[in-house]
Amino acid sequence: EVQLVQSGAEVKKPGESLKISCKGSGYSFTSYWIGWVRQMPGKGLEWMGIIYPGDSDTRYSPSFQGQVTISADKSISTAYLQWSSLKASDTAMYYCARGGTSIYGSGNNWFDPWGQGTLVTVSS
Amino acid sequence: DIVMTQTPLSSPVTLGQPASISCRSSQSLVHSDGNTYLSWLQQRPGQPPRLLIYKISNRFSGVPDRFSGSGAGTDFTLKISRVEAEDVGVYYCMQATQFPFTFGPGTKVDIK
Numbered sequence: 001e002v003q004l005v006q007s008g009a010e011v012k013k014p015g016e017s018l019k020i021s022c023k024g025s026g027y028s029f030t031s032y033w034i035g036w037v038r039q040m041p042g043k044g045l046e047w048m049g050i051i052y053p054g055d056s057d058t059r060y061s062p063s064f065q066g067q068v069t070i071s072a073d074k075s076i077s078t079a080y081l082q083w084s085s086l087k088a089s090d091t092a093m094y095y096c097a098r099g100g101t102s103i104y105g106s107g108n109n110w111f112d113p114w115g116q117g118t119l120v121t122v123s124s
Numbered sequence: 125d126i127v128m129t130q131t132p133l134s135s136p137v138t139l140g141q142p143a144s145i146s147c148r149s150s151q152s153l154v155h156s157d158g159n160t161y162l163s164w165l166q167q168r169p170g171q172p173p174r175l176l177i178y179k180i181s182n183r184f185s186g187v188p189d190r191f192s193g194s195g196a197g198t199d200f201t202l203k204i205s206r207v208e209a210e211d212v213g214v215y216y217c218m219q220a221t222q223f224p225f226t227f228g229p230g231t232k233v234d235i236k
Contacts, residue, residue, distance in 0.1 A: 035225070037173075045165075045173065045216055045227045061224035062125070095172055099220070105157030109220045110178035111165075117172050 002026040004034075004096050006115035012086050012122050019082035020118045022096035029077035030054035033099035035111060036070060036081050040092045048094075050103060051079055059103070086122045093117045126150050126219050128228035136236045143204040145231045147217035152197050154221070161220040164193055164202045167230075168213040176215075177202065209235065 007021040022034065035050040049060040053072040060070070072079040079096060096115040100108035127150040137143045153160045164177040175184045177193035180200060190205040204211055212235060217228040 044214075044230045045167075045218075047225045047227070050223070050225075059223050097173075103220070103223060105155050105159070107157065107159055109155075109159075109161045110163045110175060110184075111218075111220070112175035112184060114172040114174065 002098065002113055004098060004113055004115040006094075006096060006118045009119040010121070012120070013124055014086055014088055014122055016086050016122075017082070017084050018086055018120065019080050020094060020120065022079045022081075022115050024077045024079070024098065027098075030074050031101055033101075033103055034072070034079045035097050035099055036068075036079075037095045037097060038064075038092045039095065039117075045095075048081070050099065052103075053077075053079060086120075088122050088124075090120060091122050093119050125224055126153070126222055126226050128217055128219060128226050130215075130217060130228035130231050132231060133229060134232045134234075136234055137204075137207045138236050139209065140206050143207050143211075143233055145202045145215055145217075145233075147195075147200045147202070147228050149198045149200075149219055153219050154197065159221075160196070162193075162195070162200050163218045163220065164191075165216045165218060166211075166213050167216065168210075171213075173216065204233075207233070207235070 005023045030053050036048040038046045048064045049070045051058045051070045053074045069082045097111040129148050131146045165173040167173045181193040192203050214230040
């Protein structure tokens with residue numbers, strides 16, 4: 001079964017750093033893009049960025065460029081989303097999702113499965 | 125960025141009746157490879173999103189056949205032929221033709 005399992009909920013203070021994870025299983029982790037999506041409380045879905053674990057090719061949505069860092073460790077089939085200095089406005093649910101084998105046109109650019117989500121709460 | 129819009133934003137439906145959601149993109153979603161990467165996702169309350177439809181009209185594995193997608197270019201539609209209680213949630217269209225990928229604002233489907 002293809003699965004993405006995310007790390008648990010986090011409660012942090014403004015200014016702290018954080019790294020959350022998304023572990024893939026049941027497929028070739030290095031062959032599929034993994035995306036990160038933010039959902040602020042009561043709001044819709046927003047694309048943050050995407051990474052190809054095979055060569056760490058990473059693309060960020062303009063709104064999130066410079067605000068977060070996306071990485072992957074293919075040796076343990078895990079993708080990461082990290083912040084160096086959290087703000088209260090980073091409070092949200094964060095999802096990872098598996099994409100296709102290429103975002104540049106491969107015929108299979110859709111996203112499934114999705115991780116269960118990691119709730120990040122930033123509060124003083 | 126490609127802007128996705130959806131109508132309606134809220135859709136109260138009677139059980140057993142059909143529902144339809146429209147999605148429009150600010151530019152054509154036809155990729156240079158000839159595919160149109162328009163997907164529909166369902167998010168039930170308290171759950172992560174779930175893929176329903178990919179490439180406009182292809183039902184994903186395990187998705188009931190009461191869900192169907194259609195459209196082309198910039199205009200797309202998701203139809204539920206007979207709404208069931210388990211269909212309550214928010215439905216998003218999403219384009220993955222051009223990065224940054226973008227979602228529509230979501231349409232909330234609930235039961236009258």
